[in-house]
Amino acid sequence: MEERYQPRTVEEKWQSRWAQDRSFRAVEDPGKPKYYVLEMFPYPSGRIHMGHVRNYSIGDVVARYKRMRGFNVLHPMGWDAFGLPAENAAIERGIHPEAWTQENILYMKTQLKSMGLSYDWEREIATCEPEYYRWNQWIFLQFFKRGLAYKKSSSVNWCPSCETVLANEQVIDGACWRCDAAVTQKELEQWFFRITEYAEELLRGLEALRGWPEKVLTMQRNWIGKSIGAEIDFPLVGRSGTLTIFTTRQDTIYGATFVSLAVEHPLAPELAQGTAQAAQVAAFIERFRNVSQAKRGAEEGEKEGVFTGAFCRNPFTQENIPIYLANFVLMEYGTGAVMAVPAHDQRDFEFAKKYRLPLRIVIQARDRQLRADTLTEAYVDDGVMTDSGEFSGLENGEGKEKIAAYAESQGWGKRAIRYRLRDWGVSRQRYWGTPIPIIYCDRCGTVPVPENQLPVVLPRDVPFTGKGGSPLLESKLFGATSCPECSGPARRETDTMDTFVDSSWYFLRYASARYADGPFDHEKAGYWMPVDQYIGGVEHAVLHLLYARFFTKALRDLGLSRIDEPFTNLLTQGMVSKETYRCSEHNWLFPGELVGSEKQGWLCPHCRRPVIKGRVEKMSKSKKNIVDPEDLVDLYGADTARLFTLFAAPPEKDLEWSDQGVEGAYRFLNRLWRLIFRHRALWSGSASAAAGSADASPEIRALRRMTHRTIKKVSEDIENRFHFNTAIAAIMELFNEISRWLQAQNEASAQAAAVKESVEVMIVLLAPFVPHVASELWEQLGHRERLDQVPWPPYSEEAIEEEKLLIVVQVNGKMRGRISVPADASQERIEAEALADPHVVAFLDGKRVQRMIYVPRRLLNIVVQG
Ligand SMILES: [Zn+2]
Ligand SMILES: [Zn+2]
Ligand SMILES: [Zn+2]
Numbered sequence: 001m002e003e004r005y006q007p008r009t010v011e012e013k014w015q016s017r018w019a020q021d022r023s024f025r026a027v028e029d030p031g032k033p034k035y036y037v038l039e040m041f042p043y044p045s046g047r048i049h050m051g052h053v054r055n056y057s058i059g060d061v062v063a064r065y066k067r068m069r070g071f072n073v074l075h076p077m078g079w080d081a082f083g084l085p086a087e088n089a090a091i092e093r094g095i096h097p098e099a100w101t102q103e104n105i106l107y108m109k110t111q112l113k114s115m116g117l118s119y120d121w122e123r124e125i126a127t128c129e130p131e132y133y134r135w136n137q138w139i140f141l142q143f144f145k146r147g148l149a150y151k152k153s154s155s156v157n158w159c160p161s162c163e164t165v166l167a168n169e170q171v172i173d174g175a176c177w178r179c180d181a182a183v184t185q186k187e188l189e190q191w192f193f194r195i196t197e198y199a200e201e202l203l204r205g206l207e208a209l210r211g212w213p214e215k216v217l218t219m220q221r222n223w224i225g226k227s228i229g230a231e232i233d234f235p236l237v238g239r240s241g242t243l244t245i246f247t248t249r250q251d252t253i254y255g256a257t258f259v260s261l262a263v264e265h266p267l268a269p270e271l272a273q274g275t276a277q278a279a280q281v282a283a284f285i286e287r288f289r290n291v292s293q294a295k296r297g298a299e300e301g302e303k304e305g306v307f308t309g310a311f312c313r314n315p316f317t318q319e320n321i322p323i324y325l326a327n328f329v330l331m332e333y334g335t336g337a338v339m340a341v342p343a344h345d346q347r348d349f350e351f352a353k354k355y356r357l358p359l360r361i362v363i364q365a366r367d368r369q370l371r372a373d374t375l376t377e378a379y380v381d382d383g384v385m386t387d388s389g390e391f392s393g394l395e396n397g398e399g400k401e402k403i404a405a406y407a408e409s410q411g412w413g414k415r416a417i418r419y420r421l422r423d424w425g426v427s428r429q430r431y432w433g434t435p436i437p438i439i440y441c442d443r444c445g446t447v448p449v450p451e452n453q454l455p456v457v458l459p460r461d462v463p464f465t466g467k468g469g470s471p472l473l474e475s476k477l478f479g480a481t482s483c484p485e486c487s488g489p490a491r492r493e494t495d496t497m498d499t500f501v502d503s504s505w506y507f508l509r510y511a512s513a514r515y516a517d518g519p520f521d522h523e524k525a526g527y528w529m530p531v532d533q534y535i536g537g538v539e540h541a542v543l544h545l546l547y548a549r550f551f552t553k554a555l556r557d558l559g560l561s562r563i564d565e566p567f568t569n570l571l572t573q574g575m576v577s578k579e580t581y582r583c584s585e586h587n588w589l590f591p592g593e594l595v596g597s598e599k600q601g602w603l604c605p606h607c608r609r610p611v612i613k614g615r616v617e618k619m620s621k622s623k624k625n626i627v628d629p630e631d632l633v634d635l636y637g638a639d640t641a642r643l644f645t646l647f648a649a650p651p652e653k654d655l656e657w658s659d660q661g662v663e664g665a666y667r668f669l670n671r672l673w674r675l676i677f678r679h680r681a682l683w684s685g686s687a688s689a690a691a692g693s694a695d696a697s698p699e700i701r702a703l704r705r706m707t708h709r710t711i712k713k714v715s716e717d718i719e720n721r722f723h724f725n726t727a728i729a730a731i732m733e734l735f736n737e738i739s740r741w742l743q744a745q746n747e748a749s750a751q752a753a754a755v756k757e758s759v760e761v762m763i764v765l766l767a768p769f770v771p772h773v774a775s776e777l778w779e780q781l782g783h784r785e786r787l788d789q790v791p792w793p794p795y796s797e798e799a800i801e802e803e804k805l806l807i808v809v810q811v812n813g814k815m816r817g818r819i820s821v822p823a824d825a826s827q828e829r830i831e832a833e834a835l836a837d838p839h840v841v842a843f844l845d846g847k848r849v850q851r852m853i854y855v856p857r858r859l860l861n862i863v864v865q866g
Contacts, residue, residue: 001676001677001680001780002677003677004673005669005670005673005674005773007636007637007638007639007640007669007772007773008637010637010639010772010773010776011114011116011637011638011639011772013772013776014116014771014772014775014776015113015114015116015772017775017786018116018118018788021786022122023118023786023788024063024073024075024118024119024120024121025120025122026072026073026074026075026076026120026123027072028072028524028527028528029072030527032070032071032072033070033071033072034071034072034073034074034527034528034532035066035071035072035073035074035532035533036073036074036075036528036529036530036531036532036533037059037062037063037066037073037074037075037531037532037533037535038059038074038075038076038507038510038531038533038534038535039055039056039058039059039077039534039535039536040055040503040534040535040536040537040540040544041077041078041079041080041503041506042079042080042108043079043080043081043083043085044079044080044081044101044104044105044108044126045085045104046104046107046108047107047108047111047628047630048108048111048112048629048630049619049626049628049629050576050619050626050627050629050645050657051537051575051576051619052112052629053115053576053629053632053641053642053645054573054576054645054651054655055535055536055537055573056077056112056115056117057115057117057641057642057645057646058535058571058573058646058651058722058724059075059117059533059535060075060115060116060117060118060642060768060771061646061718061722061724061768061769062533062535062718062722062768063075063118064118064767064768064771064788065718065768065792067118067788068764068767068768068788068790068791068792069791069792070791070792074120074123074510074511074528075118075119075120076119076120076123076124076125076510076513077112077117077119077121077124078123078124078125078126078127078506078509078510078513079101079105079108079124079125079126079127079128080127080499080502080503080506081101081105081126081127081128081129081502082127082128082133082432082433082434082496082499082502083432083433083499084162084164084178084430084432086098086100086101086432087430087431087432087464087471090431090432090464091464091465094464096460097431097432097464098128101126101128101432105126109121109124111629111630114630114633114638115629115633115638115641115642116638116639116642116771116772118771118788122513123510123513124513125506125509125510125513127499127502127503127506128432130455130457131455131516132502132506132509133434133455133502134454134455135505135509135518135519136434136497136501136502137434137435137436137437137449137454137455137456138451138454138518138519139505139519139551139555140434140436140437140497140501141437141448141449141451141454142558143193143194143554144438144448145448146557146558147194148193148194148197148554149191149192149193149194149426150191150192150194151189151190151191151192151446152189152190152192153187153188153189153190154187154188154190154192154425155185155186155187155264155289156185156186156187156188156190156425157171157183157184157185158183158184158185158186159176159178159179159181159183160181160182160184161176161179161181162176162178162179162181163429163469164428164429164430165186165188165190165425165427165428165429166183171183174291184290184291185289185290185291188427189427190425190426190427190495191425191426191427191436191438191493191495191497192423192424192425192426193423193424193426193550194423195421195423195424195546195547195550196419196421196422196423198550198553198554199224199226199419199421200226200419201553202220202224202421202546202549202550202553203221203224203226205549205553205564205565206220206221208564208565209565209567209568209570211568211569211570212567212569212570213538213570213571213572213652215538215541215572216538216541216545216570216572219541219542220541220542220545220546222420223420223421223542223546224419224420224421224546225419225420225421226417226418226419226420227248227417227418227419227420228248228415228416228417229246229247229248229249229250229400229404229415229416229417229418230246230247230250230400230403230404230407230413230414230415230416231244231245231246231335231413231414231416232244232245232247232250232253232315232339232407232412232413233245233315233412233413234259234312234313234314234315234321234339235312235313235315236271236310236311236312236313237310237311237312237313237320238310238311239310241267242312242412243259243261243267243312243323243337244335244337245259245334245335245337245338245339246333246334246335246337246338246416246418247334247338247339249341249344249345249400250400250403250404250407251363251385251391251396251397251399251400251403252341252343252344252345252362252363252396253314253316253317253339253341253388253403254316254317254360254362254385254387254388254389254391255341255342255343255344255359255360255361255362255363255387256314256317256321256339256340256341257321257340257341257342257352257357257358257359257360258321258322258323258324258340258352258357259312259321259322259323259324259337259338259339259340260305260323260324260325260326260328260329260337260338260340260348260351261308261323261324261325261326261329261336261337262325262326262329262330262331262336262337263284263285263288263289263325263327263331264289264331264336265325265331265336265337268281268285268308268325269281269282269285271308271309271310271323272308272309272310275308275309275310276309277306277307277308277309278309280306281306281308281309281325284304284305284306284325285325288304288327291327301327301328302327303326303327303328303347303350303351303354304326304327305324305325305326305327305351305354305355306324306325307322307323307324307355308322308323308324308325310322310323311323314339315407315410315412315413316388316389316403317389322357324340324351324355326340326351328347328351332422333418333420334418340352340357341362342357342358342359342360342378343359343360343361343362343363343370343372343375343378343379344361344362344363344378344379344380345378345380346377346378346380348378349375349377349378359372359375360372360387361375361379361386361387362385362386362387362388363379363381363382363383363384363385363386363396364383364384364385364386365379365381365383366383366384382395382396382397383396384396385399391403424498424547424550425498426497426498426500426501427495427496427497427498428495428496428497428498428499429469429470429471429495430470430471430495430496431458431462431464431470431471431472431496432458432496433496433497433498433499434496434497434501434502435456435457435458435472435478435492435493435496435497436493436495436496436497437449437454437456437493438492438493439481439483439484439490439491439492439493440490440491440492440493441483441485441486441488441489441490442488442489442490443483443486443488444483444485444486444488444490447483447484447485447490448484449484450484453484456492458472459472459475459477459478461475461476461477461478462474462475462478469494470494470495470496472492472494472495472496473494478492478494479491479492479494480492500543500544500547501547503544503547503548504544504547504548504550504551505519505520505548505551505552505555507529507531507534507548507566507567508520508525508529508552508555508561508566510528511524511525511527511528511529512524512525518560519555519560520560520561522560522561525560525561525563526561526562529561529563529566530563530565530566530567530568531566531567531568532568532569533568533569533570533571534566534567534569534570534571535570535571535572535573535651536570536571536572536573537572537573538572541572545567545570548566548567549565549566551566552564552565552566571651571652571722572652573651573652574649574651574652574653574654574655575618575619575654575655576618576619576645576654576655576657577616577617577618577619577625577654577655577656577657578616578617578619578625578626578627578656578657579613579614579615579616579625579657580613580614580615580616580617580623580624580625581594581602581611581612581613581614581624581625582611582612582614583604583606583607583609583611583612584609584612585604585606585607585609586604586606586607588614588622588623588624588625589604589605589611589624590624591625593605594611595608616656619657625657627657629641632662636662636665636666637666637669637772637773638772639669639770639771639772639773640662640665640666640669640770641662642769642770643665643668643669643728643769643770644661644662644664644665646724646725646728646769647661647665647724647725647728647729648661648725649725650721650722650723650724650725650726651722651724652722668732668735669770669773671735671739672735672766672773672777673773673777675735675738675739675742675759676759676763676777676780676781677780679742679759680780680781680782682751682755682756683751683755683756683759683760683781683782684780684781684782697749698805698806699741699745699749700749700752700754700755701754702805702823702857703737703738703741703754703755703758704754704757704758704799705799705800705823706733706734706737706758707734707754707757707758707761707762707799708795708796708799708800709795709800710730710731710733710734710761710762710765711761711765711793711794711795712795712800713726713727713730714727714730714731714765715792715795717730718768724769727765727769728769731762731765731766731769734758734761734762734765735762737758738755738758738759738762741755741758742755759781760778760781761793763777763778763781763787764778764787764790764792764793765793767787767788767790771787771788774787775787775788778790804820804821804822804823805820805821805822805823805825805857806818806819806820807819807820807821807830807834807857807858807859807860808858808859808860809834809837809839809840809859809860809861809862810859810860810861810862811840811843811844811861811862811864812861812862812863812864813861814843816839816840816842816843817834817837817839817840819833819834819837819840821833823857827854830854830860831852831854831860834852834860834862835849835862840862844862844864845864847864847865848864848865849862849863849864850863850864850865851863
């Protein structure tokens, strides 16, 4: 054994040992309980970052712990390998997306391996491989057969900068999720997945997901956005036809003083025709058509509208009320027409104030008298219906039901349920994705590619210019084909699938990663699924996690699996953040490029202005506050990197980078190494750690108690809460106790079985966190069996319960008695018990106590006068 801890040597040794032994290969074994732990797979961007290190270290602790607990653990890793950056690299640097992606995968795989993560690499997948994406295509065809995949022309979100269509989910506050450019609207023929068919099940299923964070459940619930209300027909005035409005507040219908339409409403251009408003209305439609739905729907946006010149009749009041176009009404939600109730809806209130439309109170508050002329904001709470014909006097909740029932009985309305969730647009005008397996024939129309012709492979002859529509249009080999039905000339669909399709079922593929007869082997998936613990960023709370749930249910309905929900437990880890530095002129700066010193103040290297120490922010290249994990591993080793990230914060909280924290972790591992180096001869020969017998000294018993308490604490922290930081803290306390112990005792007692037990337990408990150094120290203690094969130690309740300490009591330095106290008794209590002990009292002789000196856990000296 080397005297000095050399992480590189130790880590390389154990990584190759694990690889040689295929230590983490998962094999189905019906005789063993299974445990499937999965971290969201990375996009192969080129290098791993600290967020990855954190995510995978958390997963690896769980995987290693569960293995030691006797579970048959599946812990796989792969690559979410399709996507835009590869195509951008092709455009900017002339590298083919495939070459770029494969290079990155190779490099990142080396990086991941250097972290000592216990993956079953034999199940590695990359979604850009034809053997993977052929099953995207196969699933697409099954969806197509069932009507779950369909094509329609629709107004889509268009990013002028990325030149591609974006899903609603990819538009954030009206901007592109990738590049932040303002999103516009464009009409295109698109493929959609009918996720809305599962809206109700996706919503109800959330109730069973008790192992998911509440905030994620809430986000999904809001995204699905179920509203229960009514559809009511408002007849048009002076012409035939009706406007069907959807409302969730039919209880306020007597207060509807106008109707608002979306600019895309089919009646919008017609209504104004021939009126004085025609030109204004046309201009209004033109102006807002191009603004994304997301932007128009935003709460804080300016409410704008225009009168169409037309009226409709409120069927409850029989009043004729004006019809407006309003920028905030969305065609996608409800019917694209809403009744406007300014007194009881804030957006309508603002709109009515702006365009001087009347306001009528029809719900009265219980605690005060609302008046139309003094109302400063809409009253949206519950109350009593007023000014509402025969419904006046009803509680508004009851009124909702009665109004809907009345409209239904009259034949001009009905109860209705709406979801905010839209169908999932999956067409992308991009190269680096799964080709959509569809052929267009002039004679036969839209024809699915026969399953035996899958995969439809991406062609290589595509120029990457970054302009225009689908790059596949440019391929001479790809587009032209023959029709599978009539053999006549036909052309292929040139759009590719949203890469979220790839990640919607990859967790099933891991169950049988090389399976060639379907997307996954039914039986193997049945054994491994569902994922017991899924770990990833909260940014996927809606998109990926909702799509994966949808796929799981749709595949179940295709008879491919029996699982309703893919992920039983979900952990969303916090960000990794670090302080930032900036110059008022040159913006963000790397800490390493600053000039000056901490004492005299840092200066900008470009202009010598004083540097502003910025906020702690999520690590990002643009803010120049990243730490490259590779540098960290080179300098300190993977075990230190793991220990630091796991110890610095509980997994779900943000982790603030700290150089001192890293050094502290490294120091701990060095101390641990030295302790074993110095004392290993004491233990490697002695008998295996046996339980502390009754005649063991109090000191031995105390150490044993501490050891078993630590096992209990660490087990519970990992098992119940994943609070790795407190688990590690407990192991460090045990380490300190053992160190103290070894200093205080002679060699003979240090050889005791209980001491060996404590040392071994400490190493075993460290195994999931710092597997390399723990494995090495374990071996150095004379064990042949690999540490990762050692069962997790049980704790003895009896050892923990034996909670008495024997404290020697002296009076003026002479031993006068012993008292037995609980091990966790406070000093005050020990003093009080000593002063009450009859043997001690006899020697106090009524003298005044000057002071008491307590040596923790051992001795109390009472100093009395003369
Ligand atoms: Zn963009
Ligand atoms: Zn044909
Ligand atoms: Zn500067």
